[in-house]
Amino acid sequence: MxxxxxxxxxxxxxxxxxxxxxxxxxxxxxxxxxxxxxxxxxxxxxxxxxxxxxxxxxxxxxxxxxxxxxxxxxxxxxxxRKLEIRNIDEIYDLRLCIERHASVLAARRLSPESRNILRRQIDVLHRTADLDDPARQVEEDYRFHRLIFEIADNRRLLRLFDDLAAELRMVIGLIGRLYDDPHEIARTHEPLLAAIEAGHPERITAHVDYHIGHAWREVGRLVRELTTPSGNATEPPGGILFPTNGVSV
Amino acid sequence: MxxxxxxxxxxxxxxxxxxxxxxxxxxxxxxxxxxxxxxxxxxxxxxxxxxxxxxxxxxxxxxxxxxxxxxxxxxxxxxxRKLEIRNIDEIYDLRLCIERHASVLAARRLSPESRNILRRQIDVLHRTADLDDPARQVEEDYRFHRLIFEIADNRRLLRLFDDLAAELRMVIGLIGRLYDDPHEIARTHEPLLAAIEAGHPERITAHVDYHIGHAWREVGRLVRELTTPSGNATEPPGGILFPTNGVSV
DNA sequence: CAAGATTAAACTGTCGACAATCGACGATTA
DNA sequence: TAATCGTCGATTGTCGACAGTTTAATCTTG
Known part of the structure; x- marks a missing residue:
């Protein structure tokens, strides 16, 4: 630590x-x-x-x-922040907007090295999928998308993505479980990378739309499930930051 | 006050x-x-x-x-923050990205009332152009674009625009003069609104690209002019926030 | 005389304290 | 009984102070 x-x-x-x-x-x-x-x-x-x-x-x-x-x-x-469904929609809407843009930019700036980095990250995704470690899986997933923003080479865009990612991590953390099959998630990155390699803006946009849109719908569904049964915002006992799990601190 | x-x-x-x-x-x-x-x-x-x-x-x-x-x-x-040309490019790149998106969204949500609001703001732009008040002109210009974001109805997108606008205002303030003919600026808003009314995503995108791209090039040119002769960042005398303009405070 | 070491000044990060304000609860009034 | 008005505790906004770090200035030394 x-x-x-x-x-x-x-x-x-x-x-x-x-x-x-x-x-x-x-x-x-x-x-x-x-x-x-x-x-x-x-x-x-x-x-x-x-x-x-x-x-x-x-x-x-x-x-x-x-x-x-x-x-x-x-x-x-x-x-x-309360996770109202409206916030989720707004976040994903914005993410979709900038990720389309970043992906097209990344395609334009793609070099053999950066291509390999993306390729390798997809391998990591596949390997992580076997680990049954949801938090890790989400992290590696974000790492892939962050790489796209790094390649796009607009620091402000990258910072924005980091902020959105932090918020989405909170949402996913609150949901508590992965919103989809890890192997399936890993697989869906393949055609996205392929489109970026091909460099056709329309194809890239379509794949980003499909990929992010899928997550959007899934997360939205889970949040809706989670948010309807009225959140009881009571404070857990034993200190908020380091709760005494039976063991004294 | x-x-x-x-x-x-x-x-x-x-x-x-x-x-x-x-x-x-x-x-x-x-x-x-x-x-x-x-x-x-x-x-x-x-x-x-x-x-x-x-x-x-x-x-x-x-x-x-x-x-x-x-x-x-x-x-x-x-x-x-130093206004390096790279920052300018990154800001405008992001602005172009989100303004395309917002404009398409706005077209989708456009109502007769919101249409009239935009229409009226263009009138304001024309009237302001006669006033020879650069700061005011810039302000009204931003108000028009902000209206588009309001109509798009994504609070996060709007907040992002506000942040970018604040930064661009600083840049324009530092440039010291308007980057173009006020009447010309006012006129270029017409076809943009027309495209939004028509509701064709491609046409909207094209017009946003033209409109923002124009500003981008102009501001970029002026910043390049301004930034090359080595900025001497010395501190002016007499107090930074309320300089004594000959009159004692 | 220039490069490096040394010292002094300036500034940020952090702290504890106090007053102003907010929210909850109970008293008061219609 | 319901609505309004004080009162009181809890909490934020702001302040001045101190320690450690960074920057600038000064002094050595080759």
Missing amino acids: RPMSLPVGLPALADSDLVGQIARILMQAIVQGRLPPGSKVVEAGIARELGVSRAPVREAARLLEKQGLLVASPRRGFFV | RPMSLPVGLPALADSDLVGQIARILMQAIVQGRLPPGSKVVEAGIARELGVSRAPVREAARLLEKQGLLVASPRRGFFV
């Missing part, structure tokens, strides 16, 4: 990044269902529980606000 | 929004050329000059960071 400083290793980084750590802890608490959607995030409470002051907690909350996990209400505080 | 509370009027609101006020002041300082691109924004300095503490200044800076006017470097502070 705690990255140790290697003799020459660079990434000893982010150990003193208090804000980042807090943001990650909060994000986990959200996707894992503590801090349920709609619940209030009390700065002082989080700060006390983590043994820090309110300042970094506030900054972390703003970070998560930018990513859409929290919403800020002036003088009232931060709240965990 | 100061909204007074009417007998029954509601909007007496948002006067005590310190962070918002600071953000606005900073934004003005940026677009007006004090705080030139690349210069450092010192929290304590701003705070002292405004007679507030560092906390709200920090929050305002984060707000402007989200809008892309500032960039944060950990442990080094906030800097006014």
